Amino acid sequence: MKRKTKDKLTLTDLPHGTDARVKSVHGSSRVSKRLMELGVVPGVELQVVKSAPFGDPIEVRLRGYSLAMRRSEADAIEVAI
Amino acid sequence: MKDTSVDRHLTIALAGNPNAGKTTLFNSLTGLKQKVANYPGVTVERKTGSWTLNGNAANLIDLPGLYSLDATSLDEQIARDVITGEQSGVPKPDAIIAVVDATNLERNLYLVTQMFEFGVPVVVALTMIDVFEKQKHEIDIEMLAALLKTPVVAVNSKTSRGIDELAEKVKEVIGTTPVVPYTFEETSENGAHGKIFTRYNFISNVVQESVWHSDHEKHRLSEKIDRVLTHKFFGLVILVAILLLVFQTIFSWASLPMDLLEQGFHALGDFVRTQMPPGIFADLLADGIIAGVGGVVVFLPQILLLFLFISLLEDSGYMARAAFLLDKLMSRVGLHGKAFLPLVSSFACAIPGIMATRTIESRRDRFATIMIAPFMSCSARLPVYTLMIATFFAGQTVLGFISLGAVLMLAMYALGIVVAIIVAFILKRTVLKAPPPPFLMELPPYRLPNLRTVLQNMLTRAWLFLKRAGTVILAISIILWALMYFPRSSQQSAVSSQQTKMSEPGAVATGSELPESEQLKHSFAGKLGHAIEPVIEPLGFDWKIGVALIASFAAREVLVSTLSIIYSVGKDETEESETLLAAVRDAKTDDGRPAWTPLTALTLMVFFVLAIQCMSTLAVVRRETNSWRWPLFMLAYMTGLAYIAALITYQGGKALGFG
Numbered sequence: 001m002k003r004k005t006k007d008k009l010t011l012t013d014l015p016h017g018t019d020a021r022v023k024s025v026h027g028s029s030r031v032s033k034r035l036m037e038l039g040v041v042p043g044v045e046l047q048v049v050k051s052a053p054f055g056d057p058i059e060v061r062l063r064g065y066s067l068a069m070r071r072s073e074a075d076a077i078e079v080a081i
Numbered sequence: 082m083k084d085t086s087v088d089r090h091l092t093i094a095l096a097g098n099p100n101a102g103k104t105t106l107f108n109s110l111t112g113l114k115q116k117v118a119n120y121p122g123v124t125v126e127r128k129t130g131s132w133t134l135n136g137n138a139a140n141l142i143d144l145p146g147l148y149s150l151d152a153t154s155l156d157e158q159i160a161r162d163v164i165t166g167e168q169s170g171v172p173k174p175d176a177i178i179a180v181v182d183a184t185n186l187e188r189n190l191y192l193v194t195q196m197f198e199f200g201v202p203v204v205v206a207l208t209m210i211d212v213f214e215k216q217k218h219e220i221d222i223e224m225l226a227a228l229l230k231t232p233v234v235a236v237n238s239k240t241s242r243g244i245d246e247l248a249e250k251v252k253e254v255i256g257t258t259p260v261v262p263y264t265f266e267e268t269s270e271n272g273a274h275g276k277i278f279t280r281y282n283f284i285s286n287v288v289q290e291s292v293w294h295s296d297h298e299k300h301r302l303s304e305k306i307d308r309v310l311t312h313k314f315f316g317l318v319i320l321v322a323i324l325l326l327v328f329q330t331i332f333s334w335a336s337l338p339m340d341l342l343e344q345g346f347h348a349l350g351d352f353v354r355t356q357m358p359p360g361i362f363a364d365l366l367a368d369g370i371i372a373g374v375g376g377v378v379v380f381l382p383q384i385l386l387l388f389l390f391i392s393l394l395e396d397s398g399y400m401a402r403a404a405f406l407l408d409k410l411m412s413r414v415g416l417h418g419k420a421f422l423p424l425v426s427s428f429a430c431a432i433p434g435i436m437a438t439r440t441i442e443s444r445r446d447r448f449a450t451i452m453i454a455p456f457m458s459c460s461a462r463l464p465v466y467t468l469m470i471a472t473f474f475a476g477q478t479v480l481g482f483i484s485l486g487a488v489l490m491l492a493m494y495a496l497g498i499v500v501a502i503i504v505a506f507i508l509k510r511t512v513l514k515a516p517p518p519p520f521l522m523e524l525p526p527y528r529l530p531n532l533r534t535v536l537q538n539m540l541t542r543a544w545l546f547l548k549r550a551g552t553v554i555l556a557i558s559i560i561l562w563a564l565m566y567f568p569r570s571s572q573q574s575a576v577s578s579q580q581t582k583m584s585e586p587g588a589v590a591t592g593s594e595l596p597e598s599e600q601l602k603h604s605f606a607g608k609l610g611h612a613i614e615p616v617i618e619p620l621g622f623d624w625k626i627g628v629a630l631i632a633s634f635a636a637r638e639v640l641v642s643t644l645s646i647i648y649s650v651g652k653d654e655t656e657e658s659e660t661l662l663a664a665v666r667d668a669k670t671d672d673g674r675p676a677w678t679p680l681t682a683l684t685l686m687v688f689f690v691l692a693i694q695c696m697s698t699l700a701v702v703r704r705e706t707n708s709w710r711w712p713l714f715m716l717a718y719m720t721g722l723a724y725i726a727a728l729i730t731y732q733g734g735k736a737l738g739f740g
Contacts, residue, residue: 025274030153031519036277037149038521039188044281049304053313054409057520063187066524068405070412073519 009081011060011074014048020079021045027076039063040077048074091139092172093132093251094163096196097180098189099146100398100525102208102238104534106180107143109238115143117541119707121169125159126439134248142171148188150195154442164199175255176202178247183213183220183235184526186292187284193229194280197261202254205233206247217295224291230262238531303398303526311402320406323399324425327390335429338382346375364566365559373558376636377697378547380432385543387426387433391440392538394422396530400440401522408520414502415509417441417520420450424501427457428494431698435705436542445513449505451705452513452715455698456501458494458690461637465689466493468641469682472662489686497690500722546701557696561635564606597646606631620688620724621681621731623670630694637694680739684731692723 014020022044025032039062040046046062057070095110097103107115111130120127128143144163145156152158159168166173177196181189196203205226213220226233232250236243263283265276310316350367357363394400400419408418419441427434434454441447458466470486477485601607610628617627625647633640641661648664668676693699693716702712 028516030516033151033274033277034153034519034521036274036281037151037191038523039191039281041274041278041281050311052311052405052409053317056409056412057405057522059311059405059524063185065185065188065526068401068408068520068522068524070408070520072517073521 009079011046011048011058011077011079012071014079014081016048016050018081019045019047020081023078023080025077027073031073031076035069035073035077038067040067046079091134091137091176091255092142092174093134093139094142094144094174094177094201095180096144096160096164096177096192097146098148098182098185098192100523101146101180101182101185101189103143103146103180104538105238105531106178106206106208106236107141108533108537109241109244111141113537117545120159125156127171132248134252137252139175142174147192149192150199155444156442164196164201174201176204176251178251179203179205181205181207183207183210184216186220186288187281190229190284190287191277191280193231194263194283197231197259200258202257202259203231204247204250204254205229205231206243207233207235208237210235211237216301219293221291225287228262228287228291230260301526306527307402307524310399311405316402316406320403323394323403324422327387327422327425330386330390335382335386339379342379342381343375346371346378349375361566365562368566369559369562370555373562373635374555376558376639377555380430380697381543381547383430384433384436384546385539387429387437388539388542389535391422391437392535393530395440396528396535398525398527401524404522405524412517412520414505415446415517416450416505417443417446418522420446423450424454424457427454427459430459430461431455431457431695432546432701435698435701436546438705443515443518445509445515446518448706448711449508449513451702451711452508453501453505455693455695455715455719456497456504456691458497459637459695461695462493462689464638464641465633466490466686468644468661468665469686472665473677473679473682489683493686493690496687496726500691500726504718504722545704557700558635561606561632564609565601565604565632567605568603569600598648601628601646619732620684620727621678621735622685623676625668625676626681626685630688633694635696637689640689678739680731680734683734684727687730688723688727690723691719691726693719 009020011020022040022042024042025035025040027035044062046060049059049061049066051058052068055071057068058074060067060069060074095103095107107128107130110132115128115130118127119125125145130141130143132139132141142163144160147154147157147160149157150161150164152161162168163171164174164177179193179196181193193203193205207220207222207225210220222233222235232254234243234247234250236247238244263279265279310319350371353367353371354363357366391400394403400422403421404418406418407421411418411420420438423434423437423441425434426437431454434457435451438447438450438454441450466489470489474485474489479485479488606628607624609631610624610626613627613631614622614624617630622630628647629640629643632643644665645661648661648668665677670676699712699716702715703709706712
């Protein structure tokens with residue numbers, strides 16, 4: 001599951017500090033619903049601020065607040081720069 | 082117009098996102114008139130208070146902090162049931178105050194848009210407006226209210242700004258029906274989550290028309306602080322330093338008030354003895370009730386201190402960072418990043434540690450943390466370790482210079498941690514198995530904690546501990562006292578407690594009295610000791626140690642005082658440890674062999690690392706899991722593990738030629 005098709009860019013691939021726009025939110029309906037409730041809906045702008053000491057979780061900034069998520073969740077968010 | 086509704090007792094619900102300033106607003110509206118309980122059957126906290134709005138008394142319900150009303154978590158389910166009037170024991174609210182953080186408007190408004198759909202009138206209380214304006218942003222409150230089609234009031238709990246207006250607006254809306262200010266499109270392209278998308282689209286428009294952001298946002302203070310506090314290296318160093326400080330505080334600074342409390346109860350027991358005629362009632366009061374309750378209240382300073390720290394860390398926003406830093410480490414064992422602090426606290430005492438697991442939202446993660454917390458060697462085990470080491474391993478060294486006692490002490494702590502990791506690993510794959518919940522955690526901006534909120538939280542926790550745990554512990558104390566007190570073997574009038582190190586108030590010494598050790602031998606507890614002897618014999622324990630094990634079920638350190646009673650060690654406390662060491666070393670079994678060897682001592686230490694041996698912990702687990710199943714499961718598996726580990730230690734040691 002680590003391998004991703006080249007044409008799909010997810011939040012895990014996004015370099016820190018780069019602005020991006022959410023294209024779609026995948027994952028189990030539990031995860032995608034929660035993400036969307038927290039404002040990660042298609043069209044919203046966000047950026048990855050940093051990752052924790054052991055590389056996981058990551059801090060994402062959107063809608064004026066910071067959200068921490070594990071890479072497994074970030075993988076479900078498809079973005080476009 | 083609303084004459085009937087004004088006369089009856091109003092019910093107002095307070096709802097909002099976590100970190101939106103809901104608790105602060107609740108406290109400022111209700112003052113000290115609040116009640117904390119659980120919703121029936123669950124551990125979701127139910128906080129209510131009375132609020133007088135322009136002459137009408139209202140019952141204010143503080144709903145748990147939530148991001149959505151879609152009922153995915155237990156908190157959300159309860160909040161939804163309260164709003165729809167389906168929660169038993171809570172009348173359907175007449176109005177909802179939606180607490181909205183102005184600095185985080187979009188996500189906070191999401192919950193508000195959902196509230197409109199329930200038909201209960203909503204008033205928006207806009208908090209953090211001072212912070213928002215300081216950042217040079219502007220918000221058009223009238224425009225916001227017009228777009229949301231519901232009243233919006235800017236409030237500040239510190240300056241009481243907007244509190245009267247809030248009351249006015251709430252009274253105005255009661256009896257009205259809210260208008261949902263947007264429409265769902267039937268054919269949504271965004272699949273199952275189309276409603277969420279529609280709500281957020283509406284919010285984006287509202288915010289665009291009512292808020293002007295300045296360009297200063299880039300230099301937010303929180304980001305600067307975070308550069309240090311969540312730094313890959315310094316972040317961890319600071320975290321360890323903070324944990325050490327917390328640990329140090331509960332471990333050592335609490336000892337002075339704890340000693341004072343202990344002495345206070347001791348003095349109270351003595352006072353009762355001198356004031357009451359000697360006999361069973363004086364014994365019950367002094368040894369059963371005062372000593373039993375005293376033994377619990379002694380933990381209070383630790384609990385107060387721990388919750389002071391937890392409230393400070395939580396309110397300042399640091400707790401989320403600590404969980405962020407440690408999540409990777411903790412997730413390897415299947416635990417949440419937030420489990421770290423409760424586990425560290427458990428080194429001082431498992432009780433506040435278990436109470437601190439409330440910050441973990443996922444029930445399974447929380448229960449797994451509760452189940453392993455008592456493996457952390459708490460301060461009550463120290464007297465046991467110390468006695469064993471001082472008696473049998475003092476002055477010996479490893480590799481010529483390292484003290485054997487220190488190595489053993491460290492090994493006991495390590496054993497607890499290793500077993501905890503293994504148990505957590507197993508529990509998360511069996512009993513508490515679940516797909517890992519999504520780890521989505523807000524990192525709120527750093528804020529100065531509100532002193533009043535912190536103190537109130539601390540006092541609430543302390544009160545809950547005293548009230549709930551206290552009742553169960555009192556009952557068990559009396560039972561244990563009775564086990565050691567009955568049957569009376571002669572006409573004697575008084576026997577001092579096995580539960581505390583109280584010195585005998587001299588007034589009751591009479592010639593006909595049996596020594597305490599004799600009384601203990603013939604008591605039910607003594608008989609129980611004999612009864613369990615076949616079971617504990619493979620561990621190298623005789624029936625006297627069995628009695629001490631039974632007595633120390635009340636609390637681990639009671640082992641020490643019980644051993645001094647069994648071996649009739651002099652009551653002078655200053656000499657107690659000295660003579661107890663000798664008594665333990667010279668103790669003989671009934672057939673004349675030495676009762677203790679270094680191997681027995683080691684086995685006993687291993688047993689104490691893993692056995693629950695603490696009724697207060699079980700009482701708190703009962704309360705925190707809201708069921709007897711979990712504490713009984715804990716008692717069974719921990720005792721089982723302790724027995725097996727002790728058996729391996731003793732039999733293995735014997736096979737290797739020790740002991």
